[in-house]
Amino acid sequence: MDSQGRHLYFALFNEIGIIAQLSRAAFEARLPPGITVPHFSVLNHLVRLGDGRTPLAIARAFQAPKTSMTHTLAGLEARGLIAMRPNPKDKRSKCVWLTEQGRRFRDEAIGRLEPDLAALARQLPPERLADLVPRLAEIRAILDAARDEPA
Amino acid sequence: MDSQGRHLYFALFNEIGIIAQLSRAAFEARLPPGITVPHFSVLNHLVRLGDGRTPLAIARAFQAPKTSMTHTLAGLEARGLIAMRPNPKDKRSKCVWLTEQGRRFRDEAIGRLEPDLAALARQLPPERLADLVPRLAEIRAILDAARDEPA
DNA sequence: ACCAACTAGTGCGATATCGTACTAATGTCA
DNA sequence: TGACATTAGTACGATATCGCACTAGTTGGT
Known part of the structure; x- marks a missing residue:
């Protein structure tokens, strides 16, 4: 090349x-100090797709290492936004549940992001970037597939 | 919204x-252990656009905080890949120069990346993503402009 | 039923990121 | 020229990222 x-x-x-x-x-x-994008993303993920998932499943959904997810979840739990309960189907594992505060926090965070999103939408109308998401998803899938392949 | x-x-x-x-x-x-993408990117930037720039100018080119650039440059200097010299035009400032090892390192790194780039190009031909770069640059410019604006 | 291979989660350590606050130098404007 | 604001770079500290290695639990082949 x-x-x-x-x-x-x-x-x-x-x-x-x-x-x-x-x-x-x-x-x-x-976002409030100490809350990072991964924190919010996990909350949002659980609200949108349902809670009760395992840490590993969440890590995979974000293509993130499981050790990073442990850390993110620990932060959420320490703030009372999620609760980790044992997984009845597998004693090695856990299930992640949203707390009431967690749901409320996510809704409020979205409210705080709203003005910026609206401003962004004004400069970048949805229809101008709608096709970008699937194209980026394709690149993401290729990179993800290449991850554990031989050199 | x-x-x-x-x-x-x-x-x-x-x-x-x-x-x-x-x-x-x-x-x-x-890349060799301990060398990160920012390290490589800075070397590549200096080779492509010329060395002798100041740390701040480099930080701005990457839209990165200057404290992060200090750290990245310190790593490059510790490895002998760049040399920092005083800026004759401004005694507060410095100029970043590539060393011979720095240029060689960058060329070798590109050589090591080549097979992956070729594999990627096979799955994602340049013409399929050429239009992506300017569109992403537009988004980047909007976000960058929004950085220091009022809420 | 057993043992080997595998899997979920985490502790730990190395390192990256970046905001705050500082120093030294420069620019500005009267 | 003097005083004040601004700028370049860095030290420091708090926190995020993530690979390695470990434990506990599960699975599959015999």
Whole structure:
């Protein structure tokens, strides 16, 4: 591959890395101190797709290492936003349940993000980026599949 | 904004976050231990656009906080890949210069990344994603502009 | 029923990220 | 020129990320 072709991929991942960084910082600026994007994302995930899932299942949904998820869940539990209960089907495992505070927290967080999302939507109308999500998902799937393959 | 509209933006930034994470991990797996993507990116930046820049200029090019850049540059200097010299135009400031090892290191790193890039290019031909880069750059610019604005 | 291979979760350690606060130097404006 | 605001870089501290290695529990083949 020549320098031109290489540069396209570098540029792509560079933009993606910067957007991830900037969007994360913007999100966290609207969340209470100590609450990170992963914290919120997990709450949101559980509200949208249902709670009672295992830590590993949640980690996989975010393509995140399970050790990172342990840490994120510990933070949520310490703040009373989730409760971890033993998994009756597998004694090694646990199930993650939302608490009342957890649900309320997620709703309030979304309320606080609303003005920024609205401002963003004004500059970037949904229809202008709707096709982006499936295309990015395709790239994500390719990278994810390549993860445990031979060199 | 309703739940549907919100979800589109959440999905977008979620995909971007995951891609950033996966691509970063894949990159770093091909770099020597202790060398991170930011390390490589800075070397690559200096080779492509010229060295002798100040730390702050480099930080801005990556939309990164200057404290993070201090840390990244310290790592590169400790490994002998760059040299920091005083800036003759401003005694507060410094200039970052590539060493011979730095240039060689960057070339070798690209060589090690080559097989993965080629494999990626097979699954994601350049023409299928060429339009993605400017569209992401637009999003990046919007987020960057929103950074220091009032709530 | 047994034992080996595997799996879920976590403790630990190394390192990255980045905000705050500081120092030294520069710019500005009267 | 003097005083004040601004800027470049860094030290420091708090926290996030994540690989390795370990424990407890499960599974599958015999």
